[in-house]
Amino acid sequence: MIQPGGSPWTQSTNNSRPDETVWMVDGVYNANYVDRRPIANMPSPFTDGATILPIDAIQEFHLEENPKAEYGGMLGAIVNVGIRSGTNSYHGTGYAFGRSDAWAARNYFNPVGPKQPTELKQFGGVVGGPIMKDRLFFFGGYEGLRSFVGNALGTLVPATGLLPTGTDPAHSMVDALNALQASGVTPSPVSLKMMGCTSAPPYSCTGGLIQNAPANTTAYNSGFPNTNTSDNGVGKIDYRINNQHSLNGMVFIGNYFGNGEDHPITANYWQNGDPIRTYTVTSNWIWTASSSLLNDFRFGFNNVNFGLVVDDASKFANGKDYPLNTGITSTGGFPVVNISGFPGQVFGSWMGRPVELNNPVFNFSDNLSYLRGKHGFKFGGEFAHIHTDYNLHDTRGRIQFLGDQTFPTSTPLEDFFAGKPYWAFQLIGQPLRRLNWTSTAAFFQDDWRIAPKFMLNLGLRWSYVAPIKEANGFLGGFDPVKGLIQQGQPGYDSIFKPDYKNFSPRAGFNWDITGKGTTVLRGGSGVLYGLYTPAQWMQSSPQSFGGGGMHVVPTGACRVAVPPGTPCPSTFGGTITTANAVVPGSFLDWNNTVFPQGAVFSCTLNAPCSVQTVDPNLKYPYAVNWNVGIQHAFTNNLSLDLSYVGNHGDRLTGRRDLNQLDPATGVRPYAAQFPYLQFIDQTQNLARSNYNSLQATLTQRFSRGVSFKAGYTYGHGLDNGSLNRFARTPQDGRHPELEYASSDSDIRHRLTITGSYEIPGIKGFGQLLEGWKLNTIVNLQTAQPWLVTDGTNNFSGTGERVDRWNFFGNPQDFSGYGGSGIPYCGRKDPKLSSDFSTGVNVRCYQQSIVSGLYTNLPASLAQQCVAKSADLSTLAYGGCYVSANGRSVMVPPRQGTFGTMGRNIFRDTAFKNVDFSVFKNFKFKERYSAQFRAEVFNLFNHPIIANPYGAANGSNLGDNPSSPGGFGGGGATPDVAAGNPLVGSGSNRVMQLGLKLTF
Numbered sequence: 001m002i003q004p005g006g007s008p009w010t011q012s013t014n015n016s017r018p019d020e021t022v023w024m025v026d027g028v029y030n031a032n033y034v035d036r037r038p039i040a041n042m043p044s045p046f047t048d049g050a051t052i053l054p055i056d057a058i059q060e061f062h063l064e065e066n067p068k069a070e071y072g073g074m075l076g077a078i079v080n081v082g083i084r085s086g087t088n089s090y091h092g093t094g095y096a097f098g099r100s101d102a103w104a105a106r107n108y109f110n111p112v113g114p115k116q117p118t119e120l121k122q123f124g125g126v127v128g129g130p131i132m133k134d135r136l137f138f139f140g141g142y143e144g145l146r147s148f149v150g151n152a153l154g155t156l157v158p159a160t161g162l163l164p165t166g167t168d169p170a171h172s173m174v175d176a177l178n179a180l181q182a183s184g185v186t187p188s189p190v191s192l193k194m195m196g197c198t199s200a201p202p203y204s205c206t207g208g209l210i211q212n213a214p215a216n217t218t219a220y221n222s223g224f225p226n227t228n229t230s231d232n233g234v235g236k237i238d239y240r241i242n243n244q245h246s247l248n249g250m251v252f253i254g255n256y257f258g259n260g261e262d263h264p265i266t267a268n269y270w271q272n273g274d275p276i277r278t279y280t281v282t283s284n285w286i287w288t289a290s291s292s293l294l295n296d297f298r299f300g301f302n303n304v305n306f307g308l309v310v311d312d313a314s315k316f317a318n319g320k321d322y323p324l325n326t327g328i329t330s331t332g333g334f335p336v337v338n339i340s341g342f343p344g345q346v347f348g349s350w351m352g353r354p355v356e357l358n359n360p361v362f363n364f365s366d367n368l369s370y371l372r373g374k375h376g377f378k379f380g381g382e383f384a385h386i387h388t389d390y391n392l393h394d395t396r397g398r399i400q401f402l403g404d405q406t407f408p409t410s411t412p413l414e415d416f417f418a419g420k421p422y423w424a425f426q427l428i429g430q431p432l433r434r435l436n437w438t439s440t441a442a443f444f445q446d447d448w449r450i451a452p453k454f455m456l457n458l459g460l461r462w463s464y465v466a467p468i469k470e471a472n473g474f475l476g477g478f479d480p481v482k483g484l485i486q487q488g489q490p491g492y493d494s495i496f497k498p499d500y501k502n503f504s505p506r507a508g509f510n511w512d513i514t515g516k517g518t519t520v521l522r523g524g525s526g527v528l529y530g531l532y533t534p535a536q537w538m539q540s541s542p543q544s545f546g547g548g549g550m551h552v553v554p555t556g557a558c559r560v561a562v563p564p565g566t567p568c569p570s571t572f573g574g575t576i577t578t579a580n581a582v583v584p585g586s587f588l589d590w591n592n593t594v595f596p597q598g599a600v601f602s603c604t605l606n607a608p609c610s611v612q613t614v615d616p617n618l619k620y621p622y623a624v625n626w627n628v629g630i631q632h633a634f635t636n637n638l639s640l641d642l643s644y645v646g647n648h649g650d651r652l653t654g655r656r657d658l659n660q661l662d663p664a665t666g667v668r669p670y671a672a673q674f675p676y677l678q679f680i681d682q683t684q685n686l687a688r689s690n691y692n693s694l695q696a697t698l699t700q701r702f703s704r705g706v707s708f709k710a711g712y713t714y715g716h717g718l719d720n721g722s723l724n725r726f727a728r729t730p731q732d733g734r735h736p737e738l739e740y741a742s743s744d745s746d747i748r749h750r751l752t753i754t755g756s757y758e759i760p761g762i763k764g765f766g767q768l769l770e771g772w773k774l775n776t777i778v779n780l781q782t783a784q785p786w787l788v789t790d791g792t793n794n795f796s797g798t799g800e801r802v803d804r805w806n807f808f809g810n811p812q813d814f815s816g817y818g819g820s821g822i823p824y825c826g827r828k829d830p831k832l833s834s835d836f837s838t839g840v841n842v843r844c845y846q847q848s849i850v851s852g853l854y855t856n857l858p859a860s861l862a863q864q865c866v867a868k869s870a871d872l873s874t875l876a877y878g879g880c881y882v883s884a885n886g887r888s889v890m891v892p893p894r895q896g897t898f899g900t901m902g903r904n905i906f907r908d909t910a911f912k913n914v915d916f917s918v919f920k921n922f923k924f925k926e927r928y929s930a931q932f933r934a935e936v937f938n939l940f941n942h943p944i945i946a947n948p949y950g951a952a953n954g955s956n957l958g959d960n961p962s963s964p965g966g967f968g969g970g971g972a973t974p975d976v977a978a979g980n981p982l983v984g985s986g987s988n989r990v991m992q993l994g995l996k997l998t999f
Contacts, residue, residue: 012745013065013077014647015691015717016623017724020076020530025053026083026250027365028282028300029073033386034359035535035725036074039302040081040252044274045262045979046226047147049122051254051278054141056093056126057234059084065645066524066625069443069459069506070367070378075530075623075649083250084128085238086137092127095996097933099982103991107152108819108943109850109972110221116150117225118982118990124232137238145230149981153222154849154971155264156342156963158195158413160205161215165845165854170341170411170830171218177203179414179831185406188419190591193323194347195417209322209334209347210266218342218965219852224268226260226981244288252280259311262979263350270334270349273309278302292371296380299364306357310349310396317396326397327593328426335397335424335594340412340792343963351398352539358389363439376447384439388534390551391432397595399424402792405585411830419590426595429578433551434471435534440464445506453515457524459506465531465620467494475537476553476576478613478658478682483674486555486574495537495550496618502529504622522643523628530621535725536653536683537614548580553611557603559676564598577601582610603676610679612655619685623649629695637703642696645715649689654721655681656733661798663896679800681729686736689719689743708755715750717743720903728789728958731802732898741903742785744949753778771921778914779985783815783907786949787958788890790899793878797896805878805961807901808868809888814881814968815907818945819850822968825862826879834876836862836869844882847965854965861886870894879964890961908947909970913985914939933994941989945970946977 011018023031023038030039037043044050064071064078071078101118110116124143131138159172169179173195180187181201192199196208207213214220236250256276265271281301288294310333312321317334319325326335331354337347345351367380403412405420415421445459469475473488475495485492508524538549555574562568579601588594603609629643659668659680670677693715700708720736721727722744730736754777761770791801807814814822825844827834834841844857865880866872874892881890893899917935924930938944948959948968961967971977974986982990 014625014645014693015649015689015715015719015743015745016076017652017722018745019533019724020074022071022073022076022078024078024080025252025280026282026284027080028298029361029363029384030280030300030302032302032304032306032359033361033533034304034306034357034388034390035533039278039280039304040254042254042276042278042304043980044228044256044258044276045272045308046258046260046274047149047228047983048980049145049147049228049983050230050256050258050274050276052143052145052230052232053081053252054124054126054143054232054234056095056124057084057139057141058082066508066526066627067506067528068457068508069445069461069504070380072441072443072461072463072504072528073439073531075528075621083234083236084126084139085236085248086128086130086139088130088133088137090127090129091999092125093996093998094125095994096121096123097992097994098122099990099992101150103993104982105941105989107973107976107988108945109152109154109976110223111850116152116223116981118149120147120149120982120992121145135240139236139238141234143232145228147228147983148225149228149983150225151223151261151976151981152972153261153264153976154966155220155222155344156218156966157210157213157220157266157346158339158342159216159218160195160207160213163218163854164216165843165856167829169414171413173197173205173413173417174203176411176413176417177201179411180406180417183407185418187417188591190323191417191419211268213266214852217852217854219847219849220264220266222261222264222266224261224265224271226258228256228258230254230256246286247284249283250281252278254278264344265349266346269312269315270347271311272349272353273307273311275305275307275309277305294369296367296369297365301360301362303360304357306355306359308353308355310353312349313354325593327595327597328395328397331393331395333396335399337399337401339401339416340403341963343960343966348396352392352394354393356389356391356393359387361386374449377445378447379442379444381442382440386437386439388435389432390435390534390538392538393427393431395427397424397426399588399594409831421585421588421590423585424583424588424595426581426583427548427552427578428581428601429552431551431578433474433538435468436471437468438466439531453512455510457506457508457510461504461506463502463504463529464498464500467496467498468532468534468537469494470551474576474578475550476555476574476611476613477550478553478611478677478680480658480670483677484553484555484572484574484611486553486576489574495614496616499619502620502622503527504529518633520631521629522631525624525626528623528625530623532620532653533725536727537612539725548612550612550614552576552578552580553613554579554601554603554609557601557609559602559604561602561604561607562600564596564600566600568600568602572603579609582607605675608676608678610681611677612681613683615682615684618653618683619651621649621651621653621685623647623689637701639699640696641699642694644693645695646692647690649687649719651685652687652689652719652721653683653685653724653727654687654736655683655727655729656686656736657729657800658682658733660733660800663797663898666797687719687721688740689717691715691717702756705758705760706756708753710751710753713750714748716748717746719743728802729800731796731800731804733800739903741905744785744787744904746904747784748782750781751778752780767922771923773919773921775917775919776915779911781911783910784947785904786906786908786947787904788901788906788961789958790878790962791960792962793874793892795874795878795892795895796898803893804899804901804903805890806868806870806893806899807888807890807905809883811888811905812907813883813885813888814890816909817968818909818943818970820846820848820969821964821966822846822881823857823861823884824879824881824964824967825859825865826964827876836866836872836875836880846884849966849969849971864889865891870897878962881961881967906968909945911944911974911986912942913944914942927999929998931996931998933992933996935992935994936989937985937992938987938989944973944986946972946974946986
């Protein structure tokens with residue numbers, strides 16, 4: 001199942017996590033082991049079409065959801081793509097497809113101004129044939145892509161002028177400057193230049209570094225286009241040595257470069273480049289020893305070179321290239337600057353970049369098949385050696401403005417203009433890590449035909465994946481007795497203990513009830529084990545301040561604070577000096593050199609460090625799958641498949657903070673023992689999942705010009721964590737089981753229909769009245785959950801940035817708002833106190849994300865919040881949300897407590913899409929043909945809104961209620977939100993024309 005929009009993190013099979021799919025080409029593993037994305041069809045942040053396996057080079061596509069013991073490696077589906085081979089006759093195709101904005105409708109989030117540009121050209125061809133008749137054959141193919149596609153990413157930025165809702169120093173540049181003047185605060189000259197504001201009243205602003213900044217609204221359309229260039233080639237040789245031995249080899253090379261934005265940015269010079277180069281080599285030797293004995297040996301090599309570079313890498317934030325001087329000269333590019341109240345970053349490229357990855361993998365497998373009587377035995381093994389160079393060298397820095405720094409009630413925007421950041425983060429040291437590990441597996445299976453009508457499938461698989469190690473021991477962790485520890489130190493040879501007990505039994509049956517093959521009952525069950533990826537260890541929890549992955553656990557940091565340039569008298573006994581340093585605002589000099597120069601990184605009581613670690617007793621996750629189904633053929637061409645499919649996932653990974661502050665006492669568990677540590681995010685086997693579904697497929701094979709397939713799924717997925725990479729810590733780390741709810745990918749009803757109709761033709765007339773074919777794809781699915789996470793207000797007092805609020809009413813009332821935010825009530829003037837009980841300084845409004853316009857609502861709506869609020873002080877500070885019908889409210893919890901609302905209780909606007917195409921075939925002589933295509937995606941141009949969880953900021957944090965206006969709204973169409981504009985599903989209507997030649 002691919003969720004709307006596409007992108008790497010949207011696929012899910014029967015409630016599995018996004019990176020749990022096994023990708024194979026010609027029976028050989030074909031995945032990037034850093035984060036489990038496929039190689040032959042690898043996506044980039046800007047399109048799903050980065051490296052592309054030529055479509056006409058594919059012989060077959062096989063998807064297995066309940067595999068035999070031969071397959072394993074992850075908890076999801078097995079996807080195996082077979083590559084075509086040459087034959088004794090020459091054959092091939094050539095094709096070209098194109099799209100243009102002249103044929104496309106306007107994006108829903110781009111209602112005014114020029115239409116977003118759309119230029120896409122996809123072209124290629126394949127050819128195969130004999131080199132030596134009956135013995136040696138070749139096959140080759142090429143596919144290229146060129147695209148220039150505009151984005152329509154809706155987000156919020158400060159308005160340059162006054163807002164129609166009144167004085168608002170939290171969202172208006174001019175109001176913030178006027179508020180500072182009234183308080184006797186001189187604005188920062190650096191901030192004035194960054195926002196393009198005059199230095200003295202009456203103030204006026206142009207937006208400065210923010211290109212096309214809005215004047216009287218905070219709504220901002222980040223419409224900078226993506227460009228993609230992709231060239232891909234595949235070649236295959238088949239050699240039949242004799243009747244017993246045959247060899248084949250395949251090579252695939254993908255070369256891609258893209259440039260664009262996958263998260264909203266405010267200037268084109270903050271776009272990112274993405275170079276990707278992939279190599280895949282496979283070879284296969286088949287030895288047919290006899291009619292009952294066959295051996296199949298396979299070798300594979302994959303390598304991925306992946307990068308993300310910032311476009312302004314040659315420009316430095318040194319006061320010359322940019323108004324701001326950070327003092328950072330190790331890398332170019334403007335730092336990430338966040339101003340609370342605005343999703344994402346207001347300045348700079350997306351955080352965590354630049355990135356460089358290299359991932360060579362060698363794997364071998366050997367399988368022996370033996371037929372004896374009623375048994376079909378198969379056994380074998382596989383081995384893989386994996387290496388990864390992981391270099392996430394984001395040293396540009398991140399600077400946060402959170403408010404209350406200039407004076408007690410100052411807004412984050414006022415703090416920005418005053419030059420008073422709350423804190424900042426800077427990666428220091430060398431973050432390159434060289435990781436190595438191996439994977440080994442063996443299996444045995446027996447297909448036993450007990451009776452002519454009954455087949456039993458039995459199997460057992462064993463797998464072992466060695467813990468990941470760094471070549472120089474530069475991985476750290478936490479021990480509850482010793483504190484900070486490092487790989488290679490006594491008792492810490494690897495980041496977790498080896499696990500040799502991963503046995504996977506498999507069983508299935510097939511019963512031909514009538515003996516005619518018309519009614520078949522099938523069933524099965526099996527255990528699948530997963531594995532871990534470096535991306536889980538090398539990135540911090542997305543909500544964490546500072547910290548970082550296990551590669552930057554500061555074992556070499558200083559135990560005491562020392563002045564700049566002074567030698568450190570004592571470290572924590574390790575050699576890791578790379579760290580993601582957290583710098584309090586009091587140490588930052590915004591107007592001169594932001595980051596302190598020559599400072600020695602330390603972890604102390606007054607400046608504690610945050611780290612990521614792994615449970616030393618971590619086990620590999622597993623899932624138990626089961627299914628039973630019946631298939632009945634009504635005719636030779638019409639059949640129905642009805643199945644019950646379910647699974648249970650256990651020992652799934654999740655993160656929790658071992659050192660989470662207790663809201664009741666205000667004390668951290670390790671405060672006395674390790675006062676120099678703050679957050680200690682540990683990966684544990686703390687998550688579980690359950691899935692149950694009814695799956696039905698009605699198939700009409702081609703007959704009398706008609707063919708179709710209709711698939712319907714009614715299912716429910718639950719878990720207490722839906723992600724491996726980007727996993728969030730639970731709201732209450734002491735009780736991760738309280739996160740158990742509908743999973744991120746839970747879709748209760750899903751109907752997909754594909755159909756084709758060949759119109760009866762009339763001979764003659766230059767073939768104009770024959771060879772016509774109509775095709776359609778209909779996709780209807782109910783709403784997906786979206787997550788609420790308050791990453792700003794810290795009402796619980798834990799500082800974890802994962803707080804939820806209290807909700808009263810029907811969650812359905814907060815679902816499906818689409819292009820507008822949920823109605824909000826809050827302080828009319830953020831600088832003045834408010835009293836919701838009397839309505840003093842309270843306003844209620846709803847904002848359109850599409851137009852940015854505000855609709856004022858009766859202030860009496862706030863009384864709905866007063867009736868449910870547990871703490872009028874948090875209500876006055878954070879405001880509240882009221883459904884359009886006034887029946888449901890969401891209010892902040894009492895200070896020092898956790899919110900009572902459950903995870904994933906709200907739903908988006910659902911997904912409805914119809915695609916349609918017309919084919920016209922021409923034949924020339926016996927072996928030549930041409931096909932013209934006109935394809936229309938989203939035929940009826942139905943507005944489709946992205947899930948709020950993955951739209952406006954796309955940070956995997958959930959939608960933040962501290963950013964009113966856009967809260968609960970989509971902010972983009974699914975294709976744009978997924979970094980896959982127009983190519984992904986859910987876009988505005990777009991037409992594609994194509995020509996395909998076949999011989």
